[in-house]
Amino acid sequence: MSRELIHHIGKKSRNAASPSVLRTSPSRAATPTAPSSRRNDEEDINISPTTPSPSHPVFPISPIRARSTGDLLHMHEALTVAMDSNFPTSSEGPSVHRMVNEELPQLSEIAKDEVDASTRKDIKEKESRPGQYATLNDLLDKLLFLAVSGDDPSYITHFLLTYRRFASPRSVILAMQKRIRELDEQSSGDPMFACFAQMRICHLLEVWIRDYPYDFAVPGTASALSALITSIISKTYLLHYGSEFLPFLEMLPTLVDHDAAWALKVDVVDESEDTDSLLEEEGLHPSSDATIFSLPAQDQPISLSSGAARERKPSFPLPSMLTNGSKSGNSSVDMDTSEKQQIKDLLKLSQEIQVLESEEIAQEITRIEVKLFLDIQPRHWLAYTFVSKKDENEPISAFNTVSNHLADWVVSLILCHKTPRARVKQIEKLVEIAQRLRAMNNYSALRAFVAGINNATYPDDETMEQFKAKCPDQAKNLQSWDVLLQHIRSHRAYRLALRNSKGACIPALEVHMSDLIKAHEGNGEFHTSDASKIHWGKFNMMGKFISGTAQCQAQCRTAADYNFTERRHISELLQRNVMNDQMQKTRMAPIDPEVDDYRPTHPGIGPARDAARL
Numbered sequence: 001m002s003r004e005l006i007h008h009i010g011k012k013s014r015n016a017a018s019p020s021v022l023r024t025s026p027s028r029a030a031t032p033t034a035p036s037s038r039r040n041d042e043e044d045i046n047i048s049p050t051t052p053s054p055s056h057p058v059f060p061i062s063p064i065r066a067r068s069t070g071d072l073l074h075m076h077e078a079l080t081v082a083m084d085s086n087f088p089t090s091s092e093g094p095s096v097h098r099m100v101n102e103e104l105p106q107l108s109e110i111a112k113d114e115v116d117a118s119t120r121k122d123i124k125e126k127e128s129r130p131g132q133y134a135t136l137n138d139l140l141d142k143l144l145f146l147a148v149s150g151d152d153p154s155y156i157t158h159f160l161l162t163y164r165r166f167a168s169p170r171s172v173i174l175a176m177q178k179r180i181r182e183l184d185e186q187s188s189g190d191p192m193f194a195c196f197a198q199m200r201i202c203h204l205l206e207v208w209i210r211d212y213p214y215d216f217a218v219p220g221t222a223s224a225l226s227a228l229i230t231s232i233i234s235k236t237y238l239l240h241y242g243s244e245f246l247p248f249l250e251m252l253p254t255l256v257d258h259d260a261a262w263a264l265k266v267d268v269v270d271e272s273e274d275t276d277s278l279l280e281e282e283g284l285h286p287s288s289d290a291t292i293f294s295l296p297a298q299d300q301p302i303s304l305s306s307g308a309a310r311e312r313k314p315s316f317p318l319p320s321m322l323t324n325g326s327k328s329g330n331s332s333v334d335m336d337t338s339e340k341q342q343i344k345d346l347l348k349l350s351q352e353i354q355v356l357e358s359e360e361i362a363q364e365i366t367r368i369e370v371k372l373f374l375d376i377q378p379r380h381w382l383a384y385t386f387v388s389k390k391d392e393n394e395p396i397s398a399f400n401t402v403s404n405h406l407a408d409w410v411v412s413l414i415l416c417h418k419t420p421r422a423r424v425k426q427i428e429k430l431v432e433i434a435q436r437l438r439a440m441n442n443y444s445a446l447r448a449f450v451a452g453i454n455n456a457t458y459p460d461d462e463t464m465e466q467f468k469a470k471c472p473d474q475a476k477n478l479q480s481w482d483v484l485l486q487h488i489r490s491h492r493a494y495r496l497a498l499r500n501s502k503g504a505c506i507p508a509l510e511v512h513m514s515d516l517i518k519a520h521e522g523n524g525e526f527h528t529s530d531a532s533k534i535h536w537g538k539f540n541m542m543g544k545f546i547s548g549t550a551q552c553q554a555q556c557r558t559a560a561d562y563n564f565t566e567r568r569h570i571s572e573l574l575q576r577n578v579m580n581d582q583m584q585k586t587r588m589a590p591i592d593p594e595v596d597d598y599r600p601t602h603p604g605i606g607p608a609r610d611a612a613r614l
Contacts, residue, residue, distance in 0.1 A: 132537035133527050136167055140175040147204040148197045158543025160208055161378055164263035166534045169215040173224040176201055180231060195237050202232060202241040209248055217255035218266055259379055262386035346416035349576050354429055362436035364570040365445050370562045372399045373506050374553055381546045385516045403448050408578040410452025415587035420463040427467050431474045441505035450481050504561035507552050515545045
């Protein structure tokens, strides 16, 4: 029986981690015996004659599958337990323990390799993250390297978008000229790569001219660009780029710098000097840029620890317009028009809105807003963030004016009614319009409607109680939109909804304005102890914020979801005069029908709630 067991265990088809071995009780293990000399064919394993033979038959083993690290470690443990419980040790000849120990290093090496691969992956991810601070030379070197390799297009996009805050166009052009000359000197080693790299740099210049042509109107830029284009057209394989750049040179005198208000100020450079020798004379050193450029006093980065705070619109301009902006412009009430006449006009407007289709009203609102939204260019966000004094004709301010007027329009339509029953009917119509806006992914108008409805009511308002009882489904929708647009966890719900929106969409711009302003005011633009190091992490973060809204604009341009027919009669209704802030306060509470006055029955009610805080 002992000879049969030795033969059975020594077969190559034996699975060391089989259930029979794992189920063997330690109490049945053999007692180790003293070593003895045997024949050579019995020296493989020493087993006591008292060890019982296995009772189960031997089955063929299926083909080995690909084993993971967990499988291998589990197999090693099973083998160790099984050998300790079933087989005695021996000092002579190769044993099962020796066979297991021979396989153990292989298992350890496999596990070590997988752990090392995971560690290398983590290190690679950390290294791929953009550095927080870098010199201008480092940023320019990375720009030109990625322009050739094409590994990180977002870096090029963010750099061209934000570099005017910490560098001049001239410094970027000189870096391109320097790299092209270096490639000329290295062309003897690999001429094909040198030609390819120079073509990629020309492509970068082409993208720059296409996206930001007004950068080349900055003083000192024209001469550097002319020298760069001269070196480009001197190479036959770059002539097709040069033929496109030459007409642009003729346009330079007519261009005007649109970003001078927030960009880094540049001292006028004498352009009469030899442009071909500018590179060798000036070089590209951060110290030279620090001496030539200086931020204007009003554009200096603001530290949160300092007591001074620049004057600007709030992070959420919606309540600002509800409290101040409604007193002027199209939303102001003529001094000659009495409040009673305005209430009559609003009641008439409410009746006209009731007979119109909610879908048509939502389409007209979206058509107006998408046109204004597409007028916003990427650098308009930077101007809105960096410049304290806002221009009313600026695209972002114009969009805010329409959005704020829309919120006032909703408040006025509700508060023009006396009784809660009439207000409930009006809210029901407005929620229907808001539902269409949500289906169109118009988050900006949806936010204005929800803010307007919230501002027209107060806690424990009888109007809202009747609305919930009469229209429970609509009340649930209104509550869900309220949760969607809340600022909890930095508008997490809204950002998730916006990320998953398919097709055309209009974001709630107030949220994105707040992101940019917080990023600017919470971070300096240069290192506190080394002015030559630029806080690239800040500018990269701002570039990501702006790229998100640019993606929404691209979706609006490519999709046909917002190709609505213009409805002039609805547009005229949307532009009607609305209540000013004082009138909204006096009409907040329901009015006693027996009293022919417009004073609130609850004079203790405070000012209107912040519309942005929904």
